[in-house]
Amino acid sequence: MSTPQTDFHRFWLTETIRLREEFAGPLEDGEANRRARAAGGDLGKRIQTRAIWLAERDGLLAALRHWRQGGGLALVALLAFALLGGAGLALAALGSEQKGPINVFWALGSLLGLHLLTLCGWLLGLLFAGDSGGALGRLWLWLSEKFARDARAAQLAPALLLLLQRRHLGRWGLGLLVHGFWLLALTAALVTLLAQLSTRNYGFYWETTLLDGDTFVALTQGLGALPALLGFSLPDPATIRASADQALSAEAARQAWAGWLLGVLLVYGLLPRLLLALLCLGRWLSGRARLALDLSLPGYRLLAERLQPSSERIGVCDAAPAVMPGIPASALASSPAVGAPAQLVAVELDESRAWPPALPGAVGDAGILDSREQRRRLLERFAEQPPARLAVAVDPLRSPDRGTLALLGELSRSAGQTRVWLLPPPPGEVLNEERLDDWRIALNQLGLPHGSASPLAWLESGHD
Known part of the structure; x- marks a missing residue:
């Protein structure tokens, strides 16, 4: 993403976003807030990071x-x-x-x-x-x-x-x-x-x-x-x-x-x-x-909790215990290996599908995203440690709704390379070709590589 060349232009864009939200209401800024928190810095820097991302997205x-x-x-x-x-x-x-x-x-x-x-x-x-x-x-x-x-x-x-x-x-x-x-x-x-x-x-x-x-x-x-x-x-x-x-x-x-x-x-x-x-x-x-943002303005005060949560501002209050409480093995097994350089994640799969497939050792399983909270947690983890390669499995039997496509766009911007895996239908199911064409058209508009072939070899080695 291209960024403004000087602090003055960054302040200018930030002030533009503040005025726009003041008169037209809050913008959809979930991904912008995640990126601002991941970028770090003081509250002023995070507000600027958020504003520049929104300005790039909205054409400002x-x-x-x-x-x-x-x-x-x-x-x-x-x-x-x-x-x-x-x-x-x-x-x-x-x-x-x-x-x-x-x-x-x-x-x-x-x-x-x-x-x-x-x-x-x-x-x-x-x-x-x-x-x-x-x-x-x-x-x-x-x-x-x-x-x-x-x-x-x-x-x-x-x-x-x-x-x-x-x-x-x-x-x-x-x-x-x-x-x-x-x-x-x-x-x-x-x-x-x-x-x-x-x-x-x-x-x-x-x-x-x-x-x-x-x-x-x-x-x-x-x-x-x-x-x-x-x-x-x-x-x-x-x-x-x-x-x-x-x-x-x-x-x-x-x-x-x-x-x-x-x-x-x-x-x-x-x-x-x-x-x-x-x-x-x-x-x-x-x-x-000496120019700086006026953080006392109401629009900026409302962003403080979202961009710099209270727990982060307070810091560590108590020393770590000598012995950490144990974590059940089942919890470790179900926890996604976000630190792996390659990740496989699925979006809204039917329970009848067996998931995940057998994965190579270098590929992490990021689970199945069904709820908004699951999506938010995974995107925040990817914002802190983005994977080099990401494969997103979707069920082409479902319609490519705007929410799913928006999620695919956010996931693709959180990884170095992204592919969408259009899963084959389960035994006994027939895939509607018109719906499959709808998926292909939508993914082409997003600029995301896609296909029905398994991406596991690409995830493991970086090439097919």
Whole structure:
């Protein structure tokens, strides 16, 4: 059985199974519980083992793979949109066709306006909305579900959101997506802006009706102070005042304004997004490493007794007596030799049949399974010590009902190799060919080898 690659995906599947049982009722989990008990570990590990087995059986593991593929496609679509959107911001700021003078503050607003608004929105969401990833995060979740194209994947999204609430992973995971998107968009804008300024001749000016020139001088030099520390040019006050209402033709003035624009975009656009993306990444990795199941939830508390019985949790209370009480020889003779590498078991045989046949020494007799309790005990023993080869004898005079076929499936998964022995009819009985065909069709659907020939030689040696 394929298993999820990371603890996060195992937690995700476990939470999905919990929600499914909470809303739709308990699942048929007898075999899953046996496997979880046999696998051992603490209660959290056993709950995960049970959930992964149920997810594989019910198709949720395949749905998770589809959802992850859909998430990857959604991420690629968002990244492509970021690249195109960033380039579009730069072209809108400078004009895709014109070479005339540019209002420098209109250009700056086109480059950083939407970025600053969304950044403020994310910070407000972080403070007041908890695990909010913003509209972009919700868009990615919606696209992931649509691209998955698997109806079973719809159960995964609510479980993911609940899981992301642990350790506040939602705010950091979706925050990483948001800041990564804007980091890529602003990088594309910076590269496009640099290409435009390197291949075209632009002049820059500013104009105002309400404000005076000193305000624009102070604003320009205040915004350019940090970029100037990184080596970007900063127009002097005389150049700023001379650029009012008309662009200067001097090359030094044009270069000073171009360098100032690039520096402001880098310092107030890319660097904040880069630092916030690194912060979100660090908090995401830290929270993910400390992620654990909340065993106090009612759905998990109900599983404690089934997966970790009280007798197992308490352990050994009294020391073993010096002399063990004797076991009657009859009990030893009737006890199935579960430790043998090969086992023969029969399912619901009529009392008129002589059973078991003469068995080779290396083949153990697991008895006849008639009751549910007998089935449970044998499956639990096989879960602890699975036989290498198992032959299951069935009476083809009976109909292949769903309960028997489900038992055959569980038995086959508890052994290395399994064969079904379709017993010949007793003397005086006539086998109905139509019913025998029903058995063959059902066993073929289960993928179980079957036949009427005795499997004892195969059980003993591993080959016919």
